[in-house]
Amino acid sequence: MENSQPTPRSRSRRLPRQAHFAATLGAAALGVAALAIMGGAASATGAGKAGTKATTAAKVAVDQVTVAKYGKVLVDQKGLALYYNTANKPMHFACTGDCLTAWPPLVLAKGQTAALAGTGVTGLGTVRGPSGVQVTWQGKALYTFVGDTKGTVMGQGIGHIWFVAQLSAAAAKAPAPTTKAATVGATSSTTAPPMTAPPTTAPSTTSSWG
Numbered sequence: 001m002e003n004s005q006p007t008p009r010s011r012s013r014r015l016p017r018q019a020h021f022a023a024t025l026g027a028a029a030l031g032v033a034a035l036a037i038m039g040g041a042a043s044a045t046g047a048g049k050a051g052t053k054a055t056t057a058a059k060v061a062v063d064q065v066t067v068a069k070y071g072k073v074l075v076d077q078k079g080l081a082l083y084y085n086t087a088n089k090p091m092h093f094a095c096t097g098d099c100l101t102a103w104p105p106l107v108l109a110k111g112q113t114a115a116l117a118g119t120g121v122t123g124l125g126t127v128r129g130p131s132g133v134q135v136t137w138q139g140k141a142l143y144t145f146v147g148d149t150k151g152t153v154m155g156q157g158i159g160h161i162w163f164v165a166q167l168s169a170a171a172a173k174a175p176a177p178t179t180k181a182a183t184v185g186a187t188s189s190t191t192a193p194p195m196t197a198p199p200t201t202a203p204s205t206t207s208s209w210g
Contacts, residue, residue, distance in 0.1 A: 060112060061118065062075070071168045081152070084165055095143070103143040103145060103162070104146065106143060107135070108134075120167075123137050129141060137165050
C-alpha cells in the first residue's frame with residue numbers, strides 16, 4: 001500500500017499559491033478600509049458644508065426694498081417688512097406677552113452679535129428686549145407683523161403706534177393738467193395742477209435704550 005502523504009517537494013509547490021491568495025485577500029481588505037475612511041471623510045466634509053450653510057441661513061439681516069405706496073422700507077432676511085412701536089420708551093417695552101405673537105421681534109440668532117446690513121442700510125444697533133437681543137434702527141426696536149407676507153405692508157398705522165421702518169416715502173404723482181374749453185368772448189386758459197403736500201414719513205421716536 002502506497003503512502004499518500006505529500007512529499008516535501010509538493011508542499012513547497014503549494015506554499016506560493018497559499019501565500020499569494022493570502023496576500024490578495026489582505027490587499028482587498030486594505031482597499032475596503034481605505035475606501036471606508038475616504039467615504040467617512042467626504043461625508044464629514046459634506047456635513048460640515050451643510051452645517052455652514054444652515055448657520056449662514058439663520059443669520060438675521062436687514063435690507064431695503066421698494067414697496068408701492070410706501071417707497072423704500074426695511075425688511076428682514078425673509079423679506080418681511082419691519083416696524084417700530086412709538087409706545088416703546090427708554091428702558092420700557094410696550095409690546096410684551098401676547099403682543100409679541102402678533103408682532104414678532106427681530107431678535108439676533110444665537111452667537112450673532114449684530115444684524116447683517118444690506119446695501120444702503122445704516123443706523124442699526126441692538127437692545128436687550130423681552131425676547132433676547134433685539135435689532136434696532138435709529139434707536140427704535142424692530143418687529144415684523146404676523147399679517148404680512150413678503151412684499152406687503154399690512155401693519156402700517158395699527159393702533160396709531162405701529163409704523164413701517166420707512167427710508168423714503170413713495171414719490172407722489174402730480175395729476176395731469178386740464179384745459180378749459182374756449183367760450184365766446186373769453187380766451188382759453190390752462191388750469192395748473194393743484195399743489196400737493198410733500199410726502200411725509202411715518203412719525204418716529206429716537207430712544208437711547210439701556
